[in-house]
Amino acid sequence: MKLGRLRPRPWRQWTLRTRMVVAIVLLAGIALVLVNLAGVAVMRSYMTGEADRDAKRGSELAAARPPESQDRPPPRWYSGTPKPLGDPGDREINFQYASDGTIRGFNPYADITPITAAVPFETAKSRAGQGPVTVETAAGTYRVAVTYSAEKNAYGVGAADYDRVEESTTQLLVAGLGVSALVLIALAFTGAYVVGIGLRPLTRMEKVAASIAAADPPPGKGAAALVADRVPDTDPHTEAGRLGLALNTMLERIQAALAARAASEQKLRQFLADASHELRTPLTSIRGFAELYRRLGAGGGPEVDEMMSRIEQEAARMGLLVEDLLLLAALDEERPLRAQPVDLLAVAADTIRDAHVRNPTRFVALTSFEPVTVVGDDHRLRQVATNLVSNAVRHTPDFAKVEVRVAEETLAAPRTPPVAAVGVALPAGTRVAVLEVSDSGPGVPPEHAERIFERLYRADPGRARTQGGSGLGLSIVAAIVAAHGGRVELFTAAAKGATFRVVLPLHDV
Template sequence: MTLRRRLVLSIVAIVVALSTVIGAGSIVALFSIQRSAIDEQLSGATNRAQRSVERQGTNGPGPEIGRPSGQAAGTLTVYFLDGNVAVGSVLDENGDIDQVAPSAARALYGVTFHGAAHTVDLGTDLGRYRVTAVSLGSAVLVVGLPMAPVYESVWKLFGVVLVVTALALLAATGVAAVVVRRSLRPLERVAETASSVARMPLERSDALDGVRVPDTDPRTEVGRVGTAFNRMLGHIGNAMQARERSEQKVRQFVADASHELRTPLASVRGYAELTRRMGADLPQDVVYAMSRIESESLRMTSMVEDLLLLARLDEGREVQFADVDLTGLVLDAVNDAHAASPDHVIAVDVPEEPVVVPGDAARLHQVVVNLVTNARTHTPEGTRITVGLAPVADGVDLTVRDDGQGIDPEFLPKLFERFARADSSRSRSAGSTGLGLAIVDAVVQAHGGRVAVASVPGDTVFTVHLPATRPADAGARAASGDEVTV
């Protein structure tokens, strides 16, 4: 249940409870006041009836006992003599005397005569009466007044209370809904801001938009929440800026180091090659050592070039857009792979018409080569590798599929990270730098595309989606980020 609904229901419940208490108290108070008034009237009626009996003397009262001067309509008078009803009458609205039914008279016989009033249900047409009894020697005089007017007033008040409570309930519901909605509007805006921040990839600190000033009033609870939220966003922004500066320094260091390392590596490779070619006068083990130095310098040069490429891609450089024939790139890469790995079965699945996308031909060629090389390197001999192109609605899908042993599911989330290496059981050759797939991911994102992988034993497929149009910012990385599917 939402906070708004809980608050509205709480307010409505309070209104109902207060209305119930006030209504019940009013009804009880009205009943008590009117009963007290009836008791006062009953005391006067009893005195008048008693004086009327005393005036009639020893012969005993007659029917006129119920009609002394000043008695109100509905007054009940019953005279018991030796336990028997001598006279019993009720004064009607016209001042006439009606006889009391025997059953009603019997109901009055047990009334005590200590002076207190009692409420007795006489049944028949009389209903409830407020009665009192006095002793006159061996006789008992009972006088009563009807309670019907009291109950009628109480029921009318009960109806009024119900109507007023219903109206108050409706009014309270409407007012509470409006007041709570207006009161919670700042909180909703704060929650909206928090949700929008939560949906952001938070790749840049300038993307953090805090709570607006009206919702940061420290005198209110919501304002304090908004202020704390803005303070938290400030800390996050500072941390992200520090991280950006640190990453920028690392990227700059990698770029500078890679650039500076190329010259000494070229010298090492050149001198090693020169020494190896003059190896006629050198011992065989020295010639072998020189060949190993040359080989390792070549591998280190390749790694340095990859690092330099990644650093430049991080800075938004190294991508020159033009129309690229992907079909030709795929065929060239497959032909090269046939020569490099004749023990693998490498096939192509491309449309008859050339597939053209905007991009950098050299970089896209590197994507295809790296994916095919990755499939060759990490699958045993005889594995079938299929490179395919499939035009889709918003671009082109390039797929590299193999029927090898698959990729460890635990390794999939970090597959495109730099220097990431799969378990040694998948690799059949050493020397991998762990940068090939990172370059694929960086180049594809620089083209505004995305790369995904799905792998089960016997079927591993890398899918590169390239958009049909050039991205608005050619150097920007795709907002969608990496997508890894198991």
């Protein structure tokens, strides 16, 4: 047998507002019905008790009444015919059965035939001394009690009207249910209004989410602009407000992630463009010299030797650029570095010695002489020092001084914050090793300082290419320092030079 697809239950398609109102009204309705039933039960019990007491009292009076008590003057309403039971006011009837079953001691002006027919003498004898019972008569329903009097040798029968109990409890139930219905109607409208007010923040959140889902990114602003809207309901004292806070936090993180992705994509595009340009320059030179060599022929001579030397230089330059790119790629992959004790003072001294060899006319000096040992990769830390010193020498005038300082310090907040910093932010109070490279040159312009550690970024692209820089030196410094769990900072001011400060955490050696 092929089963059809199950249809969803209708109540599952209701809105949250409808479900809440229906649930409130349903629970209140059940509670009101139970309260009404309990009230009717209590009322019935009370009125039944009253009827039983009246019947018992009437039976006791009838049992003790002398036979001649029925000889009394007729009441004003008597017209010669006994009054039938069931009229208003016939709530209590009592009479006496003599030992032989004779009926006496009753009002001769009232018709008690319905009671005597329902409670004959034999029945009265069997019920004597027992509790009241409900008896159906031709005139209605009564609670009947029987009392035996040994002194009179008679049985007193008392009857109390029970129809009024049924009528009263029925009226009470109908009135209670009517009032309950009005209460439920008022509760439904009030609940719908109150729940609607409570759900308004959720409705606003829904509109914000729907607008974000349906919107297209503005031209030139990227996907991050899609999640710029925020939920206005952020009261932390309410559930909806806390949900709004959480939603806003989520949107902020999504926006930050999208902005970071867009920035990363932009950096990648710029990096690819710059890398292509950097590789194209030496390749163009190599191709030009090779073509010139082909035209001149295979003969020797100073011109050919110079061309071969230039080809070799450009190839070496291209090789260095490729090596730097590969190093950055390896650092991006977070490959583990060698961990060994490294004396930063020795690293700084060797770097200064190499700088003197390459630039014998420049002033490059070491200003501290206390050894500082860190745990790290000796080769990479030497590369950090070399790049910083080379950068200072390359981008400052010949008369500018370059000074290198190595120290062990307790990290504290600097008086002047750095204009640029990358790497791991270490907490204040951490024992750190510091490597500083300072120069007395013109400093780094503010518009370039913030991007100084970006890959292939140059403050003066034309000058840098002629001087052989690749634009990757400071990027490599930042990547190596970050891989060691440290931080590199730039302090600079116009006409006051620049200071690159490398901070590395100290570990037990």
